[in-house]
Amino acid sequence: MCGLTVSVALHRSGQSCSKDQPSDESTKPTPQRQNANSLGDLRTKLNKSLDLIAHRGPDAKGVWISDDGMVGLAHNRLSINDLSPEGNQPIHSDDGLIHAVVNGEIYDYDRIRQSLSDSGYRFSSRSDSELVVALYQRYGAPSFLDHLRGEFAFVLCDESTGKIIAARDRFGVKPLFWTVVEGKGQARVLIAAEAKAFLALDWKPEWDVGAIADGGWEHGDRTLFRGVKKVLPGHYMELTADGRTVHQRYWDIEYRNKREVETRTVDEMVLGVREQLIEAIRLRLRADVPIGIYLSGGIDSSIVAGIVAHLVREQGVKLGNQDAASRIRCFSIQFPEGSGYDESGIDIAERTADWLGVQIFKKHMDEDALAEYFADSAYYCEHHSVDLNSVGKFGLSSLPREHGFKVVLTGEGSDEHFGGYTFFPPDFLLEPDYSMPDLPLSRDKTLREALQSSTQNALKHKLSRLGFFTHEVEGPERFQSVNGISMFDCNRVRQVPLRMFAGWVRQRWRGIDSRETASNAISPEAMEKIREKWHPLHSSQYIFSRSMLANILLSCLGDRTEMAHSIEARPPFLDHVLSDYANGLPPSLKVVYDPTKPGSSAGKGPWWEETNAASHAFSEKWILREAGKPFMSQELYERRKHPYTAPVKWPKGGPMYNKLRDICTRDAVENLGFLEHDVVERAFEDGFGDDAVASSARFLFCVGAWVTLSERFGVRRARVEDHA
Structure with missing residues (x-):
């Protein structure tokens, strides 16, 4: 490292x-x-x-x-x-x-x-x-x-x-x-x-x-x-x-041909995932220093912790340079109680640690801590973010160092390989799963199309409610060449709208559509497979992995915030041998339709509030849950995905408001050259408080990062003549 x-x-x-x-x-x-x-x-x-x-x-x-x-x-x-x-x-x-x-x-x-x-x-x-x-x-x-x-x-x-x-x-x-x-x-x-x-x-x-x-x-x-x-x-x-x-x-992500009928039994494939994951984790336990684990309230890191405990205690595998049978150590982040964003899920991480018999250390990230870490997080990440997730991860990564650890295992990559994100079901439902033709959704086109429409509308409502950005440019017909998958729309909700930039920028890039930028970044070979070979779920997974995963999640939620504290993170789910196996699985074993699942969103966190019954009828990462079942508690096995998310809304006059005010002065904003201070000022007016507009706060998080980079790097003010 x-x-x-x-x-x-x-x-x-x-x-x-x-x-x-x-x-x-x-x-x-x-x-x-x-x-x-x-x-x-x-x-x-x-x-x-x-x-x-x-x-x-x-x-x-x-x-x-x-x-x-x-x-x-x-x-x-x-x-x-x-x-x-x-x-x-x-x-x-x-x-x-x-x-x-x-x-x-x-x-x-x-x-x-x-x-x-x-x-x-x-x-x-x-x-x-x-x-x-x-x-x-x-x-x-x-x-x-x-x-x-x-x-x-x-x-x-x-x-x-x-x-x-x-x-x-x-x-x-x-x-x-x-x-x-x-x-x-x-x-x-x-x-x-x-x-x-x-x-x-x-x-x-x-x-x-x-x-x-x-x-x-x-x-x-x-x-x-x-x-x-x-x-x-x-x-x-x-x-x-x-x-x-x-x-x-020299290598690219590959998926099975959507027309290939599956011949393996479900039990064989569950066992295959389990074996590949155990091996990926075992390989990552080799080090001449101690190794810890990031443990959240989700199944990904919990399965990793459970398999580590299994390998150490039952197979005698060393955890780094330690015989850690009685002292496996995990690290978790905890946002303010009652915020709805506490990933430990009313202490589920602690209960998981008790169930596994491991030691857990928590990093409490309140508003004061997030404000304190904000500028340093932007500097080390070298890019902006529409939320404070990276700031929380920056704070969390200081915790292993405080306890003498240089290496941690993490759960990144699981959602990308096993269909874990809530924006995957609409694309999963665009086509039948030809590899498993006897399933209800493969046989019943009417049911599948109704569910697709319902989950698509629910996703749009969810993203709007959470304050992600909206864009003026429409025209989904431009994307029929990629089978109408919605991942391009999901990606662009993190893109600051053109209307929020300076006049010369709006003029220079008038009519630009970030969905087109995303599609142009896909290689011709991959685009051909999206059109002809891959199921829409796999196409969606590919686009996300080659954009959001590589350029944001593995940066500001991965290497950059970890290495800021000299921490090496090892993500076993991103082992390419494991991913090759996962990519050869039928789509219907990743996202499973189960109409008997309860439809209530109560207590399931902000990502599940006000969602419709159709959204609750799918089990994400089904085959991973089955593969990891021996290594996690029943509570986790039954729990819905709770994304790692920092709070977006904060009070006026509080630490986060004051921090951004200190950073985003008129001179600092105007020195960027591509923003107008009046737009930033309006965002301060409605981005904080009880009735805050979350999209305004997200915009200010970006502005704060740009100003921080401008000042610490000495970036020259942007000029129209440089971008003719």
């Missing part, structure tokens, strides 16, 4: 090409040996860059620069496997020609290491990160990526070929950004785990107003900052010796 920064010099203007369209216009650079002063200057800058992301790895720091000064690799280490100095980075191959900096964890370490040792590779450490270099040496690129199981982002330099390879894990658990800066007669490609690392390397940040206005930062490779891009999940970027930048996909 680490923070990494890389600088690569180019004798060109930065030609970039996509996976199947290499450029022939670049010329091969002539290596030029740099003088000692130049190399020293680069080393100084790389060390300062590491200081900006020292939170990602406070245990050690290392820099390697090639003799000609063309490549510099820098690394902050969070020591988890092999705590000795031999595990420090950058990593060098046994022949001294391959160098790398690696962020994250590679699992199934012992088996892979033994195989490589048997083939003659001489390891210099016991660190899992060294597998990246050893596998590359044995298999080459891109084949070596197929052997990596885990969460990772890394940059590898092969001096024998002149190649530089930057790769990111399959779901985007670990971040990786890149940009190009022009220097004195020379451009440099910069690659880092966080954009703030670029500040020490002559990067001058500017807003990408287009990515903010059209929602592009949530889809594809753009960010809030102009010219700063992400290496996409499941992709690698190659800087070749002849000066080209090539982006290549």
